[in-house]
Amino acid sequence: MMNNENSGAIEKLSDPGLPEHIHRKTDVDPRAAKKAERQVSILFALSAFGTLLFIYSYIWIPEDTFIFLPITGTTNAHQLFLGLGLAMALFFIGMGAVHWAKTLMPDHEVVDYRKEQRSKDEDRAALVATVKEGAANAGLGRRPLIKRTMGLALGLVGLSPLLLLRDLGPLPENELNETNWKAGTRLVTDPGDRPIRPSDLEVGGVAQVQPAFPQGKVRHLDDIAKDSVLLIRIRPEEFNLDAERLSWTYQGIIAFSKICSHMGCAVALYEQTTKHLLCPCHQSTFDVTRAAKVIFGPAARPLPQLPITVDSEGYLVAQAPFNEAVGPSFWERDS
Numbered sequence: 001m002m003n004n005e006n007s008g009a010i011e012k013l014s015d016p017g018l019p020e021h022i023h024r025k026t027d028v029d030p031r032a033a034k035k036a037e038r039q040v041s042i043l044f045a046l047s048a049f050g051t052l053l054f055i056y057s058y059i060w061i062p063e064d065t066f067i068f069l070p071i072t073g074t075t076n077a078h079q080l081f082l083g084l085g086l087a088m089a090l091f092f093i094g095m096g097a098v099h100w101a102k103t104l105m106p107d108h109e110v111v112d113y114r115k116e117q118r119s120k121d122e123d124r125a126a127l128v129a130t131v132k133e134g135a136a137n138a139g140l141g142r143r144p145l146i147k148r149t150m151g152l153a154l155g156l157v158g159l160s161p162l163l164l165l166r167d168l169g170p171l172p173e174n175e176l177n178e179t180n181w182k183a184g185t186r187l188v189t190d191p192g193d194r195p196i197r198p199s200d201l202e203v204g205g206v207a208q209v210q211p212a213f214p215q216g217k218v219r220h221l222d223d224i225a226k227d228s229v230l231l232i233r234i235r236p237e238e239f240n241l242d243a244e245r246l247s248w249t250y251q252g253i254i255a256f257s258k259i260c261s262h263m264g265c266a267v268a269l270y271e272q273t274t275k276h277l278l279c280p281c282h283q284s285t286f287d288v289t290r291a292a293k294v295i296f297g298p299a300a301r302p303l304p305q306l307p308i309t310v311d312s313e314g315y316l317v318a319q320a321p322f323n324e325a326v327g328p329s330f331w332e333r334d335s
């Protein structure tokens, strides 16, 4: 619409019209249309294959299965095929829909003018009729192969989220009490796997915090989740601990589970001036000087502490396993 100031009248722009419709090869050549139909079906079938791969990986490939690939090196097969399967399922369903639309669905351009918010009843009825006509033109009835493969692909993709319900159980029971820490287990750096001497950590310096794992083990996902430890060194006189807890530290070095007792995120932010450990997920804050007592946030209990000392060669070792079960508090637990 254009406002003509001289005449005060509103002038309607002329309709530029539609460009001439150009027929695609599939519009005029039945063999090309049949070929496109097969291509669309293959894409939907690949999507279905991707979903089956996802389901197979989720149920039958153990979580700690590793394979060697030249590009990525040692790779977790469970996660690789889960990701690959889901990516294939979604990618090929999209590719199939796009290819179908570009080659076989009607491609006549349609123009409509902007209207009042609610269309007239006859226009609404006309829209319903147009949609029905479009659906009929899409030719699903005439193309049973596409219909079946698309139904298979969509059905399987729709089913796959149900698999995630499996993660709701079973409860871990005593598993969170069982880690690879036992008396005499050396602490090694994460990353690097180097045994740690007390002198490797310096009070107030860059190396006052050190993530660690137990030495000498092939690490599976569960181990990484349950065994990871954070070593922090402060001045021994800064601790506010009872005699037993103090005996679990070594020359100002204290070790906590790195897994937040709220919902299991990695607690890895250390405020040097306040001696507070922060969980980045929901801001639970733990006081290092008081055995990781919760001073802020939703965590309901302190981080489990790993009693430490040194062995005959002067390397840090565990005196005993964690003092209580690691991980989130919402599990049923013995401790």
Ligand code: FES
Binding pocket: 260, 261, 262, 263, 264, 265, 279, 280, 281, 282, 283, 284, 297, 298, 299
């Ligand atoms: S997981 Fe750490 S505060 Fe929520």
